[in-house]
Amino acid sequence: MSIDFCWRPLDALPPGQPGRVMAIGGGRGLALRLRSLGIRPGAVVRTVAQGPWRGPVLLEVDGCRVALGRGIARRIFVQPLP
Amino acid sequence: MPGRPRPRHRPPDLRPALAVNVRRIALVGQPNSGKSTLFNALVGWRAVASNFPGTTVEVLRGRANLAGRPAEVVDLPGIYSLAAQDPAERVARDFLLGEQVDLIVNVVDASLLSRSLSLTLELAELGIPMVVCLNMADEAEHKGIRIEREKLAELLGVPAVATVAARGVGLPELLAALPEAKVPRPPRYSADLERALAAVEALLPQISGLGGLPPRHAAARLFSSEPLPEGTPAAVREEVARIREDLARCRGEDPALVLVDERHALAARLFREVARVEHARVGWRERLDDLLMHPLLAYPILALVLFLLFWLTFRVGSALEGLLSPALEGLSSAAARALGEGLLAQALAGALDGIWAGLAIALPYLLPFYLLLALLEDVGYLPRIGFLLDGLMHRLGLHGKSVIPFLLGYGCSVPAVLATRILEEERDRYVTAALAVLVPCAARTVVVFGLVGRFLGPAPALALYLGNILVIALAGRLLRRFLPGLGPGLILEIPPYRVPGVCTTLGKVWLRLREFLKVAWPILIGSSAVLALVEALGWEGGLNQAARFLTWPLGLPPESGIPLAFGVLRKELALIMLIQAFRTSDLGSVLTAGQMLVFTVFTMFYMPCLATLAALRRELGWRRALLVLLGTTGLALLLGLLARAVAVLV
């Protein structure tokens, strides 16, 4: 799979800007856990806040909020939406 | 929960009569869908409702009287799917499949309907009669989600009822719908997936160990790459592997994910058919995060909230204690007089002292502390603390979620250790529990303030608290060396801000207090009796001599041996016994400042009290509980020596 230029890791999405999830790295366990919270390829997410000191990312997806550790956010690739 | 007392409140009117003889009703739903609230409404306010995802890993059982017929209502842990990814999901799945469940009430957060329907469809594969409870109907309306209930019921093939569990709205309708429960229509996937599932289903009779499972569910499980049971014939193994590989090749995706994604797509379609999303109202609850999670303001606000938490606890606590302690002292001396002399009488008087001591800690300090903490939890701020401190906790080799057990630890270590269940990974639970017992609980606070605070001033006492945090941080870093392998990272649903329900909050306080009363109180009482006996028999001298190996290197007087030994039973006993041993409450006249410091530091860290040890054993097993014991005692000795050196130098 080739990675498009527009894709970027979730933690690089500026707060407030929506993005579409394009790919999720990591194992099946992580993929399943994220899916159960609505984070799956195709889903539209928005960063609400980012914790300092490489803290977690607060996301809004499907109308609810989810905190993801930075290590996980970095494995989720999104395409910024206007 | 075993041994649950009988509900005092009568449940609401549970007519009309049930047509089928329902014996066991299981509440199944995602975390925060309002299951516990509904459960409490059904069986009387008896269990804890939690706003923190995953707090109810335990299975709560209660009895309800359904139209004169007793039924058991079971509150299963909140789950997102039956994939058995974490302990909660395993518990729930094993319960649904292993125990005789006659009826599932699928509790759905209607404001998150599209996400919740995936679980509903997964449950539909179990072949158990079901009712869908569309809870949080008020929240859904707030978000502008309009749901056509009849259509949903028709498409799923089961009754669907709208409720607002927190206000008891819709409960009669829910009860009326229970007899109408039907086995839901299982979802139909795309042709290729259906074919593959059917092929696996055909193999099931040759696989032992899956007997009794609903075939569709069993096939789905094998798809999710669950290992085949031991003793499955090699030919069957290969066949299952081939079916999975075929599908994986066609779809270019892991079959487990294919299945989950298809289920989600079906759920999304179902949602579009039965729900319309209109204009959502945006109120203070949506905007509050802009302030409380603000990059600059979030941390000052957090510091203020935590300061208020402790400050209020101390203000309320000392006021309550002032009211309570004269009464308790009067009771205690009256009891001692009434019982008179004799070994048994003295042991009894000791046991009574234990009862008062439990009350003296639980009521003034634990009650306000856990009440405030429960409020923070139910408002929704507690999970946000987890978010805010995640980066910091990573330095300790932990996630933000571990903040919760730490905070609870300032009350009593027993609920703190039990609360480590909210963590998914076994290693994280271990490390969190090992560190959380170092947090000074209310009993140790008595020692810190009664000794250092009273005789050396509040500043050194406060310094001890800050030093304690530093030590925990260093211990965390050290443990990270020995126990690497932090789980993948924080994944935490952050619920919306809510106005807490009085009953929900009080229920939670009661549960935490009950953990203290159930685990710690009996040990308190028993150990006080033992203590009285030791005194009556005149064994102090020998014990003090035996404890010299500890008190000598620490530079403490021999009389402090027994207080330290009995501090293992109850930490605050260390201080009370010290006063008794010297026969004066003016400890400043018998101990040097350095000795007081050493004594307090040692008491703060050395082995957890018996009640905490019991909790550790329950959560971690004997071996790890013993390791924690050894580790903390070694740490205490080290820090005690350090304190002695500091005292000599200063």
Ligand SMILES: Nc1nc2c(ncn2[C@@H]2O[C@H](COP(=O)(O)OP(=O)(O)O)[C@@H](O)[C@H]2O)c(=O)[nH]1
């Ligand atoms: N607005 C609203 N809040 C509810 C409703 N049902 C429960 N709650 C609140 O939602 C929170 C989570 O409920 P809880 O029963 O702990 O959910 P559980 O995690 O599924 O057991 C609590 O603060 C409840 O008071 C409801 O129908 N409407």
